[in-house]
Amino acid sequence: MMQSTVAAPLLSPVNGKPILLNFDGAEMSSDAGLALLRQFDRRADLAGLVAKCLTDPRAPGKVRHSLEDIIRFRIMMIAAGNEDGNDAAELRDDPAFKLALERDPETGATLCSQPTISRMENLADTRALIEMAHEMVRFYCASFAHAPRQIVLDIDDRPSLTCWVKQPVHPITA
Numbered sequence: 001m002m003q004s005t006v007a008a009p010l011l012s013p014v015n016g017k018p019i020l021l022n023f024d025g026a027e028m029s030s031d032a033g034l035a036l037l038r039q040f041d042r043r044a045d046l047a048g049l050v051a052k053c054l055t056d057p058r059a060p061g062k063v064r065h066s067l068e069d070i071i072r073f074r075i076m077m078i079a080a081g082n083e084d085g086n087d088a089a090e091l092r093d094d095p096a097f098k099l100a101l102e103r104d105p106e107t108g109a110t111l112c113s114q115p116t117i118s119r120m121e122n123l124a125d126t127r128a129l130i131e132m133a134h135e136m137v138r139f140y141c142a143s144f145a146h147a148p149r150q151i152v153l154d155i156d157d158r159p160s161l162t163c164w165v166k167q168p169v170h171p172i173t174a
Contacts, residue, residue, distance in 0.1 A: 011035050012042070015104055034076050034100040041100075047072035049139060053131040054123050065112040069101055070120045073111050076100050085117040 011019040019035060041047065051067040065073075076097055077087060091097050092113060095105030103109055124132065141147070 012039065014099055014102055017104070019099070034080060034096045037076060037079055038100040041072060041075070044139070046139065047075055049135045050132055053128045053135060065116060067120060070112050070116060072101055073097065074117055074120070085121065086114050088112065088114040088117050
């Protein structure tokens, strides 16, 4: 007999279907934490912020995956410990990833491929990267009720390139 837990209040439905957590050994994923990250993404729309910084050169009639969905999938992959875009080949049908991108885990459309992710990652020119950096700083600063005295932005893994921002902290304007 299958024992399901009640859907957690933070896990909103996908396509009108509740998300149930169970341990029956059916279609499985080791990345169920993505359901919680999905909730955060629904409120914060980080993928949407980044997508607005890019210009999509694709013919609209031929687009299967929006820039937002490609970026969202990439964010989810990184959060799940898959740093390399090559992992998309195996993860594009994973039920947890499909759920995180608002698709039915069993019947939903396949997520984008590794070549699609690579093309998206190569879209950004210098201007787009600067805009993305500004958006990330704005996003981070907006997470505080009151500006902290000091924020350290570790821009690079080399200590010589660490950037210090001191009080007052205001969102950067373009």
